Each structure stands twice: as structure tokens, then as C-alpha cells.
Amino acid sequence: MTLEEVARRAGVSTATVSRVLNNAGVVKESTRRKVLEACRELRYHPNLHARSLAGGKSRTLGMIVSNIQNPFFLDIFCSLESVAFQHNYEVVVEHTDYRPSRLVAAVRSMLGRRVAGLAVIVSEMEPSLIDELSASNIPVVFYDVGHPARNITNIRVRYEKGMQRTVEYLYSLGHRRMAFVGHHAGLDPLHERLRAFLDTMGRYCGEVRYTSAVSSDSPAGGRQAAHQLLASGFEPTAILCVNDFMALGVLRELRERGLSVPGDVSVTGFDNIGISEFTCPALTTVNIPRRRIGEMAFEILVQGQTATANADREILIDPELVVRESTGPAPEA
Amino acid sequence: MTLEEVARRAGVSTATVSRVLNNAGVVKESTRRKVLEACRELRYHPNLHARSLAGGKSRTLGMIVSNIQNPFFLDIFCSLESVAFQHNYEVVVEHTDYRPSRLVAAVRSMLGRRVAGLAVIVSEMEPSLIDELSASNIPVVFYDVGHPARNITNIRVRYEKGMQRTVEYLYSLGHRRMAFVGHHAGLDPLHERLRAFLDTMGRYCGEVRYTSAVSSDSPAGGRQAAHQLLASGFEPTAILCVNDFMALGVLRELRERGLSVPGDVSVTGFDNIGISEFTCPALTTVNIPRRRIGEMAFEILVQGQTATANADREILIDPELVVRESTGPAPEA
DNA sequence: GGAATCGTCGTAAGCGCTTACAGGGGCGGG
DNA sequence: CCCGCCCCTGTAAGCGCTTACGACGATTCC
Structure with missing residues (x-):
């Protein structure tokens, strides 16, 4: 036809x-x-192919995320998709599983699709991409990695702040032995969170002790990391998780071991994903405005094209602590 | 370039x-x-557009789901995506929010993309689509709705069985007052689950009483439905949820009200999504082999193209009960 | 009444690729 | 030494659409 x-x-x-x-x-x-x-x-x-070939433009945006199973990324996608839909745009996602090689492949694929704009919301990085994207002449939004460049806007969340609040808060509750649970994709932003954790600890709490464990980015991974943590003999009074998704597993492992949260150990997450208030106990976490990030991405990609063209930008977002039930005073030693 | x-x-x-x-x-x-x-x-x-325009084929598959935030759909997507990736295919998703109108739009968009195959994993339906898809000459997999037709394979999960097992199981534990929590998208497969629930109840348990509540497909929706349920005065000893996603909210609401699970009331879900074993208590649910569904979809779309061309097929899947911690004997009256 | 104008439509040249098909060297065999 | 064949490569015709550009009849204006 x-x-x-x-x-x-x-x-x-x-x-x-x-x-x-x-x-x-x-x-x-x-x-x-x-x-x-x-x-x-x-x-x-x-035929959309013929259309965008002839027209030289397409009404589809591209989005690349590290792990679409993690509600954090998923929410951003949904938010972007939602605004895009309202403006008669479509968005195609691709996920990288935290692997730089897949990131590169995904970017190439998106460039091949001649997307009208590309949002790269990942933790891993491949330096050469910056140039490649910058040269591609399509508007790009990066989340957290890479500095701004031509056509590239960077949305950065100040993890340090969030982490700092969290640590301060736990410290004020009397916690001195803390642990950090992260995941394998030990690249920049994660290091960033871990670094932020360590920095703050060093600054505020001289006598604090810590350890950390990593696994895969999933509840199961969180559980495994917690297991490993507790098996090591270190007995933290608080466990800070790199994100809520993994915190789910940590909570589970603690319950399995008969440890009460927050009675015996406090737990915090990061991201404030939807289900974090449905866990038991509800998770204390750090909110990142995912909805707004998606919306901003759309504006930058589609509308900003003209408005702020070439205006190399970096957008900073301050996350904020959301205290719920999973944190409490440190148990008496 | x-x-x-x-x-x-x-x-x-x-x-x-x-x-x-x-x-x-x-x-x-x-x-x-x-x-x-x-x-x-x-x-x-x-340029992928030029490529598939000239070549007349594309290495991308399409997938349409009702609610991509629901891990059930997401898992199937990831599974499909994973096999597809291994075979150098890409897959683009679109979600309908359970709205038939969006389903139609999504299908059109996919046809416009000239996808190499299309998986339609939705609860809602729009009858005219069957013809349209069947005439489009691209292989299609439907999940649960629509009968097979030319180019169309149907994967059907026998909800009745799963529901039957669940009800029988609860009945054997002494439960007589049960409630059903569903969501708004009251279309076929959901009605199907509710119907299966009622059928079984009628058959096995003459004296059983029930009620049901609906809300949106999310933990928050589940919570709201549970709220509404309990506010109605009906005091069920067991709540059966149309899916795990909503069950999360039900668990939360019960906890909020000081009701113990399964002490005061048992709760069951459906789907066995990943986090259902990380809830507290871990959720009794009905497993649906999502990974296999994704893999089957790929085979049908890509490989079956030749193998079973024109062989109108329907594939049946039997779900199975997974008993965990959220169910127990009915409390003494 | 003829020219200028306007609204409506057709003509045709691509967009960047794939793919028959043909062409042109190099080689071996007769 | 010439023919045939095999490798390798180029030519060019589309794929289905968009979009300048121009054509044409109907108004309108002087």
C-alpha cells in the first residue's frame, strides 16, 4: 500500500x-x-522510513538507559514518553546493561535512526562518544556523565548533597558503623555516590567505620551484597544503598536474618522509586525528580533546539532526603 | 555522511x-x-531509514504492551529484547495505558515502521485490529486476546487454572470470605481473571462470599482498592489480586490498618513478578513464565516466519501456584 | 477585455540505500 | 594466442515519500 x-x-x-x-x-x-x-x-x-528519508527529519526521539528494569530509569523513560506523546513524538529506548560497548552500539543505532534528539541516561561512559555525538548535529541530553559540549546539555544531580544529607542524618541518629551497597557497574556516577559517601563520612564523622559490597543492579543483587556484607563480620548499624532497587533486596536479607529495620539496622536507598514507599518498612531514601528530568529532556531536545541552540548548558538538580520508616536511632552498643 | x-x-x-x-x-x-x-x-x-526502504525489510521488531511500568509487561519486553539482541534485531516498545484508542495508534505506528514482526501483549482489545494486522502480512503474536488468524499466533495463559488453584488452595485453608482486587482496564483478560475467580468460587465453595474493587494498575491503585474494600464493611479473610503489582499496595494498606498478613488476612497476587519475593511477607502468587513468553514470541516472529507460515496457531500455557508467606489458614471466626 | 492574482494541483527531482545486471581484468585450457 | 570463466566491481533503477517549482483555470482589477 x-x-x-x-x-x-x-x-x-x-x-x-x-x-x-x-x-x-x-x-x-x-x-x-x-x-x-x-x-x-x-x-x-x-511508510515512516520513506517519510523520514524524504523529509530529512523524524518525529522520534531516542533514549538510552543503563538498566530499564530499574524503576528509576523506567520512570524517566515514561516521563519522556509521556510528554513526547502529547507532542506527537515517539521515543525508542535501548538499554545497555551498564556495558560501554553496548552504549556505543546503542548510540550508533540511534544515529542510524536519525532520531530528532537523544537522551543518554546511563551510568557508564565511553569518552569517544562525546565527540561523536557532538559532531552528529542532533541535540543530546546527558544525564550525569560527560561535560556539556556543542549540542550537548548535561543534567547533573548533585549526589554529594543527597549523600551528605543522608550521612549527616544517620550520624545524628548515632550511627557510627556504616556500610555501602553498590553494584558492579562501578563507573563514574556510582563511584560518585560512593565517593560522596566516603567524603562526607570523612568530613563529618572522624571515627566512623565503613565497608562496602557490590553486586548486580537488582533486588537480588542487593540481597546478595547484604549477605556478603553481613557474612564478613562487619556489623553495620546502617546500610546505605546506591539505589532503592537494590535496597529492596537488602531489606529482605535483613528480615531473613531476623534483624529488625530500623531497630537493629537502618537502611537507606536512593532515587525514591515508586515502590519504595510500599516496602516494609517504607524506605528512607533520597528523591530525584524523575518526572521533571524527563520533561526537561524533552524541552531540551525538541524545543530547546532553537531557543538555546549552541548554548552549552549544564543543569543542576538538588536531590532531597525523604525520611520514612527504615531509619531510626542506632541501637545501643 | x-x-x-x-x-x-x-x-x-x-x-x-x-x-x-x-x-x-x-x-x-x-x-x-x-x-x-x-x-x-x-x-x-x-541511515536505517534508507536501508529498510531500499531493502524492504527491517531488523526491528515491534512490541505493544498495556502498561510498561508493570514489571509483568516489562519482563516480557526484556526477554524479547534479549533474544532479539542476540540475533541482531532491535525491538521498539510502545504502551497503551490500557486504552484501545492508543492500541490502534500504536499498531498503526508499528505498521508504519514496517517492523519485521509485532508482539501485542495487551489486555485491551479493538476487534478491527485483527483484520488489519492479518492483512498487513507481517507476523504477529497476540497475548491472550484475539483468536489466531492468518499470520497471527496467539499465546494464551490459562488463567482459569491458576485462579482455580488459588481459590482451591485458599478454600482448603478455611477461607470463605474472599475479595477480588482488579483494575479499571476491565477488558477481556481481566474479566477473564475475575470470571475465573467467580467460576471457581461458585463451583467449589457454595457458601463463599465475595466482593471486588477496582482501581488503576499500580501499587497505589492496589492500595486504594484495598482501602475501598475494607471501608465497605466487608471483612474478607483473603484478598486475591489481579496481579502482583497491585498486590504490593494491598499489602501496604493492610499493614497500615494493623492487619497482619497472613494472620488476619491472606493475600495472593498473579504473575510472580521479580519483586514479589521481596515483599513482606513474600507474596503467594501464580507464576507466568514471562521469559519463555518473550522467547516464544521471538521464535514465532522471526524464525517461525518460514517454519510455520500460515499455520494458524494457539499456544497454551499453564500457570502454576507459588506459595510463599502471604497466605495462611483463615483466622478462627 | 487583458493582465495580474490567487487558490489548487501536478511534475519531477531527489532523500540514502540495496541489488539485479553488466562489465572488465586476470587466468587457465585448448 | 584466443576463448571462456571466475572474481571483483561499477551502473543504474528503484524503495515510498516530501517538496520546490511551475501550470492552469477562475477571479479580480484597471
């Missing part, structure tokens, strides 16, 4: 059909109706 | 470059290297 067949059926030229379908140019009302009628009868669906 | 520029740079024709890039035809090793070299220097990325 092609444009030409529709044109033939409606007794007009392909140009006219195209005009009708794109609401471009002027078409007499009666011919418009004929064309639409023909489209319906023939169950015509325009 | 086009094929032609690469060709010029490498001093060959576009046909040769194309051959190199697609590993098609024979090319002398030295020219192959020259071409690849040119590609690298020019940071060339083939």
Missing part, C-alpha cells in the same frame, strides 16, 4: 495526498475528503 | 561499500579494508 496507490484511487497526484496527510499547503476541502476516504478504504499507513 | 561520500573517499562505488557493510557478495580483502577505514574516518552511520 503506497502513497501512489492512494493517489490513483483518489484521482489526484501523490503530492496532493502528501499535502493532505501532512496538513501542509492548501487543499480543497472536497479533494481532502476524497483522499482521506481513499486512505481509509485502502487501509493505508504511510 | 552518506554511503556515497564513503564510497568516494574509499575510491570505490556505493555498491561496493554496501556489500562490505552487509557482508553480502564478494569483496577483495584489500578493498574491504579500505572501505572500513573510510567509514571509520568519516564516522559513518548507515
Whole structure:
């Protein structure tokens, strides 16, 4: 089913059909109706490939995330998708499993699709991409990695702040032995969170002791890390998780071991994903405005194209501590 | 950056470059290297649109789900994506929010993309789609809705069985007052689950009483439904949820009200999503082999294309009860 | 009444790729 | 030494669409 067949059926030229379908140019009302009628009868669906090849533009955005199973990334995707949908854009996601090689492949694939804009929300990084993307001439939003460059805007969350609040808060509750649970993808932003953790600890709590464990980014990974942590003999009074997703598993492991949260040990997450308030106990965490991040990404990619072109930008977001039930005073030694 | 520029740079024709890039035809090793070299220097990325327009085929699959935030759908997507990735295919998702109108739009969009195959994993339905898809000549997999037709394979999960097991199990534990929590998208498969619930109840338990509540498909929705349920005065000893995602909220609401699970009331879910074993208490649920569904979808879409062409098929899956901690004997009256 | 104007539409040239098909060297065999 | 064949490569015709550009009849204006 092609444009030409529709044109033939409606007794007009392909140009006219195209005009009708794109609401471009002027078409007499009666011919418009004929064309639409023909489209319906023939169950015509325009070929998007031909369309964006000819038009040189596409109404689809690309988004690359590290782990789409993690609600944090998923939420950002949904948020972007939602705004995009309202503006008649589509967005295709790809995930990298935290592997730089897959990141590169995903970016290439997106460039191949000639997306109208690309949001890269990942933890891992591949330095060469910056140049490649910058040279590609399509607007790009990075989350947390890479500095801004031509066409590239960077949205950065100040993890230090969030981590600092968390540590201070736990410290004020009397916690002195803390542990950090992270995941394997030990690249920048994670190091960043861990570093922030250590920095703050060093600054505020001279006598504090810590340890850390890593596993995969999933509840099961969190559980495994917690297991490993507790098996090591170190007995933390508080466990800080790199994100809520893993914290789920940590909570589970603690319960399994008969440790009460927050009675015996306090637990904190990061991200404030939706289910973190449905855990038991509800998770104390650090909120990151995912909805806004998605919206901002859209604005930058689509609308900012003209508005702030070439205005190399970096957007900073301050996360905030959300205290719920999983944290409490440190147990008496 | 086009094929032609690469060709010029490498001093060959576009046909040769194309051959190199697609590993098609024979090319002398030295020219192959020259071409690849040119590609690298020019940071060339083939235009996928042009490619699939010219080639008439694309290596991308489409997938439409009702609610991608629900881990059930997400898992199937990830599973499909994973196999697809191994075979060098990509898959683009779209979600409908349970709205038939969005389903139609999504299907059209996928047809417009000329996907190589389409998996429609949704609860809602729009009858006209069957014909439209069947006529489109691309392989399609439906989950749970629609009967098989030309090019269309249907994967059906026998909810009745799962529901039956669940009800029987609860009945054997002494439960007589049960409630059902569902969501708004009251279309076929959901009705199916509710119907299965009622059927079984009617058959096995003459004296059983029930009620049901619906809300949106999310933990928050589950919580709201539970709230509404308990506010109604009906005091169930068991709550069966249409899926695990909503069960999360039900558990939370019960805890909030000081009701112990399973001491005061038992709770069951459906789907066996990953986090259902990380809830507190761990959720008794019905497993649906999501991984296999994704894999089957791929086989049908890509490999079955030739193997079982035109062999109208329906695949049946029997779900199985997974007993965990959220169910127990009914409290003494 | 003829020219200028406007609204409506058709013509045709690509967009960047794939792919028959043909062509042109190099080689071996007759 | 010439023919045939095999390797390798180039030529060019599309794939289905968008979009300048121009054509054409119907108004309108002087």
C-alpha cells in the first residue's frame, strides 16, 4: 500500500495526498475528503522510513538507559514518553546493561535512526562518544556523565548533597558503623555516590567505620551484597544503598536474618522509586525528580533546539532526603 | 555522511561499500579494508531509514504492551529484547495505558515502521485490529486476546487454572470470605481473571462470599482498592489480586490498618513478578513464565516466519501456584 | 477585455540505500 | 594466442515519500 496507490484511487497526484496527510499547503476541502476516504478504504499507513528519508527529519526521539528494569530509569523513560506523546513524538529506548560497548552500539543505532534528539541516561561512559555525538548535529541530553559540549546539555544531580544529607542524618541518629551497597557497574556516577559517601563520612564523622559490597543492579543483587556484607563480620548499624532497587533486596536479607529495620539496622536507598514507599518498612531514601528530568529532556531536545541552540548548558538538580520508616536511632552498643 | 561520500573517499562505488557493510557478495580483502577505514574516518552511520526502504525489510521488531511500568509487561519486553539482541534485531516498545484508542495508534505506528514482526501483549482489545494486522502480512503474536488468524499466533495463559488453584488452595485453608482486587482496564483478560475467580468460587465453595474493587494498575491503585474494600464493611479473610503489582499496595494498606498478613488476612497476587519475593511477607502468587513468553514470541516472529507460515496457531500455557508467606489458614471466626 | 492574482494541483527531482545486471581484468585450457 | 570463466566491481533503477517549482483555470482589477 503506497502513497501512489492512494493517489490513483483518489484521482489526484501523490503530492496532493502528501499535502493532505501532512496538513501542509492548501487543499480543497472536497479533494481532502476524497483522499482521506481513499486512505481509509485502502487501509493505508504511510511508510515512516520513506517519510523520514524524504523529509530529512523524524518525529522520534531516542533514549538510552543503563538498566530499564530499574524503576528509576523506567520512570524517566515514561516521563519522556509521556510528554513526547502529547507532542506527537515517539521515543525508542535501548538499554545497555551498564556495558560501554553496548552504549556505543546503542548510540550508533540511534544515529542510524536519525532520531530528532537523544537522551543518554546511563551510568557508564565511553569518552569517544562525546565527540561523536557532538559532531552528529542532533541535540543530546546527558544525564550525569560527560561535560556539556556543542549540542550537548548535561543534567547533573548533585549526589554529594543527597549523600551528605543522608550521612549527616544517620550520624545524628548515632550511627557510627556504616556500610555501602553498590553494584558492579562501578563507573563514574556510582563511584560518585560512593565517593560522596566516603567524603562526607570523612568530613563529618572522624571515627566512623565503613565497608562496602557490590553486586548486580537488582533486588537480588542487593540481597546478595547484604549477605556478603553481613557474612564478613562487619556489623553495620546502617546500610546505605546506591539505589532503592537494590535496597529492596537488602531489606529482605535483613528480615531473613531476623534483624529488625530500623531497630537493629537502618537502611537507606536512593532515587525514591515508586515502590519504595510500599516496602516494609517504607524506605528512607533520597528523591530525584524523575518526572521533571524527563520533561526537561524533552524541552531540551525538541524545543530547546532553537531557543538555546549552541548554548552549552549544564543543569543542576538538588536531590532531597525523604525520611520514612527504615531509619531510626542506632541501637545501643 | 552518506554511503556515497564513503564510497568516494574509499575510491570505490556505493555498491561496493554496501556489500562490505552487509557482508553480502564478494569483496577483495584489500578493498574491504579500505572501505572500513573510510567509514571509520568519516564516522559513518548507515541511515536505517534508507536501508529498510531500499531493502524492504527491517531488523526491528515491534512490541505493544498495556502498561510498561508493570514489571509483568516489562519482563516480557526484556526477554524479547534479549533474544532479539542476540540475533541482531532491535525491538521498539510502545504502551497503551490500557486504552484501545492508543492500541490502534500504536499498531498503526508499528505498521508504519514496517517492523519485521509485532508482539501485542495487551489486555485491551479493538476487534478491527485483527483484520488489519492479518492483512498487513507481517507476523504477529497476540497475548491472550484475539483468536489466531492468518499470520497471527496467539499465546494464551490459562488463567482459569491458576485462579482455580488459588481459590482451591485458599478454600482448603478455611477461607470463605474472599475479595477480588482488579483494575479499571476491565477488558477481556481481566474479566477473564475475575470470571475465573467467580467460576471457581461458585463451583467449589457454595457458601463463599465475595466482593471486588477496582482501581488503576499500580501499587497505589492496589492500595486504594484495598482501602475501598475494607471501608465497605466487608471483612474478607483473603484478598486475591489481579496481579502482583497491585498486590504490593494491598499489602501496604493492610499493614497500615494493623492487619497482619497472613494472620488476619491472606493475600495472593498473579504473575510472580521479580519483586514479589521481596515483599513482606513474600507474596503467594501464580507464576507466568514471562521469559519463555518473550522467547516464544521471538521464535514465532522471526524464525517461525518460514517454519510455520500460515499455520494458524494457539499456544497454551499453564500457570502454576507459588506459595510463599502471604497466605495462611483463615483466622478462627 | 487583458493582465495580474490567487487558490489548487501536478511534475519531477531527489532523500540514502540495496541489488539485479553488466562489465572488465586476470587466468587457465585448448 | 584466443576463448571462456571466475572474481571483483561499477551502473543504474528503484524503495515510498516530501517538496520546490511551475501550470492552469477562475477571479479580480484597471
